[in-house]
Amino acid sequence: MNLPSLNRAALSRIPPGLRPAVDPAELRPRVLHFGLGAFHRAHQAVYTENAAARSGEPWGITAVAPRSAATVRALRDQDCLYSLTERRPDGGVCRVVGAVVGALTMGPDAESVDALLADPDVTVVTLTVTEKGYHRSPSAGGLDTSAAPVAADLATPPGGPLTTVVGRLAAGLAARTRAGAPPVSVVSCDNMAGNGGVLGRAVRDFVRASDWPDRDEVLDRMAGTVVFPATVVDRIVPAAGAADLITASAALGVHDALPVAGEPYRQWVLEDSFAAARPPWELDGALFVRDVTPYQLTKLRLLNGSHSALAHLGLATGCATIAGAMATEWGESVVRALCAEVAPTLPAGGPDPAAYADDLVVRFSNPTMHHLLRQIGSDGSLKIAERWLPALRELRARGTGTPVLELALAAWAHGTRPGAAGPTDPAAGALAACWSAPVRPAETVGALLRVAGAADLAADDALTVAVADRLPALRAGRVEI
Template sequence: MNTPVAPPDLRLLSRPAGDGRAAAPVRILHLGLGNFFRAHQAWYTDRAPDADQWGIAAFTGRRPELADALVAQDGLYTLTTRSSDGDHVAVVSSLSTAHPGGDHDAWLDHWRLPDLAVVTLTVTEAGYTRRADGGLDLGRADVAADLAALRSDPAAPVHTAAGRLLAGLSARWQASGGPVAIVPCDNLSGNGEAVERVVRELAEQTGRPELVEVVDQGASFVTSMVDRITPATTDEDRATVAATTGLRDSAPVVTEPFSEWVLSGDFPAGRPRWETAGVRFVADVTPYEQRKLWLLNGAHSLLAYAGTIRGHRTVAEAVADPGCRAWLEEWWVEASRHMSLPADDLAAYRAALLERFANPRIRHALAQIAADGSQKVPVRILPILRKERARGVVPQGAARVLAAWLCHLRGLGAPVLDAAAAQVVPLADGPPPEALRRVLDFLDPDLASDRELVTAVLAHSETLAAV
């Protein structure tokens, strides 16, 4: 496809007289300023009928470049919804201000705002600094550093997600601010409870009773399920936006037409009218979490590891491969057997996934999906594996994903980009049978002693390695 040529007189995105409404007062604070947040939470807020009352202040992880680019264009950016038959480009105006993640003073200042009501965050599973059992990993250097800082001064700069939330809650409490809703938006099952646990454990470890109190009294922790495929932005995407809109956007986002957000929990200080923009509020998010985590994210892990071994670069390429497609269907049959949603609902969701995955105009890189498998595989694959083993069955779909991840750690397919790479990559070295048992032991010691499973995974790994 030829990239359109941009006109020479591009207009810079600006407000309020330009391409967006006036910036709304900040009532939402976000950690994890990136493409997914801007295609999802910010987009839903922009579409709410009361959007002019709900501005967002967003902070990057640590790198300042994206915040600088968005500040230069008044927080505005274009969102290109890319379907198989064309693009729809819109300017999103819900981001009122952006900050680099290292600006701790600004972070605390926003927590002190009297009208702050909602704090959302998009971090990876690894970003919660949890142990395998879900507790706070006190052995990590960054957690230990935050703990020392908070013991000395709750307003001291911190860096982990748990530390930043605790510091913010403390600053708000000291400013006599009311409780807020904390809403994690990620692929972690039961994410509201998971975040509450690590924040509370961090508070307890400081030895400051007042910090435990601010967790108990200063926030509700909302559980959410989020779903929208949002690939990394390319130079071609930037050039296409410029050519088709005449706008100079340094931070455009490209996404798919499908989007879903399901929430469960209390919002003590209110929230935007997200339900009119398509957000669903339910008593229990679990069935929707499982559907997305096992059918979409589990499939992504399968394609990321097995697909790259077969030479594919994107989800669309992998799902077009009959071999990968058959493996995908096999995994979905296993996973669907253990879901509580109606069969018709699951069938429709799987059909929609095939259409989404096959969209050739969404270049969702498998190497991007493959990152941090040590955090993703346990929550995406192991629950189904355990349920199938309880039935007395060796699930071939789940076994193949484990085999593909083992091959990935041994240098096949996508490069290893994992927060635990220093720990897991050496486990996969050496003769395959011993390497496999070490990797399975890392995931769950019971798996390493399961002879039938070990045999199945080893057979799949030999087949994949021979591709």
């Protein structure tokens, strides 16, 4: 049976309780979002739609895909509607989300993107572009202006094509300040400590490195009109598959080509430092606080840290999903032990680490999630720099043992071997080259850490030996806590 496609005309066919919480036709593009991935559609878009519905304010989102023109076309074909299924152990719950009112591709639609960045009605810009989208320098932490995409953007004449989100954002915000448009809040929703500060620095570094004759004036104006609040976002959103298409179609009675699925749990903590009007996300449970650091570090080091540990350990032992790793004899122990090991590095004022670990065990064990380890383990050299290494440095500086982090590092190292078919990584070539020289295993570990930007840890002989000592068991498919 051929079902009609999901679009606004088909909404009347869908059961009332599964339709968007607000009429999409009543929304206006007041939020600009970079990163048209599943996470945004299952997280910020849901908060924004529910906030619009509960406040009566027309907060709509225009989403910009940095590269994926195919996703933009598919979303436009559906009038920017899509379905979200909450995967619960007792069955999925599906609904249509209508918060996205426009979809653009950053390159071909550059003029439209810039127009929205300068639009006085757009007072919030959000981003989910992953860690690598910020092009940070591993050593200095700011924008890596020597990175080929950034250097190319800096060399592009005014009005020319820009390929990085940081470059597009910097140019658009500069045009906004030159036009005297109202203040705007630019909100990073990526998993990085101090993500607001990281984004703000990257944008300012781009302006500072440009050859714009008024770059100093632009920086001065931005200091008074553009803010970069820090945030913590949390919801596990696995890659959608064929089963999600079937589930959505069965529930809705229409065909959705772009379904997303997520766990029931979601959280959003935001620094309460916005410069202009924003959606009242607190009406849907978002938490506004003076300092997000305790929440941010708890999430990065406990949830994201244990997620990465399960991914690399699971891949080393033949697992495919997080739930599969949790079903092993070592899965729950790794999560609880890692949380306990890292807890002393967390500042006061955040969630209780033991209770947080309890929640993680439940969330990770959800058998309906099918969250792929290869997806979680991708870009490992970038992710571990945020998720493991700061806590590792702090604990070792205190003289505290770090056996679980050492085990996790060994699993990551194991997956970087040439021919290991590990998860994708932008530094895969450099990582594989670390194994080519006939040196002691500890020296290979040190070389891998240097590629990950951790020369200080690479010089810690006790650490590199401890990590190397874990490799034989992993090669044999064993996880020894």
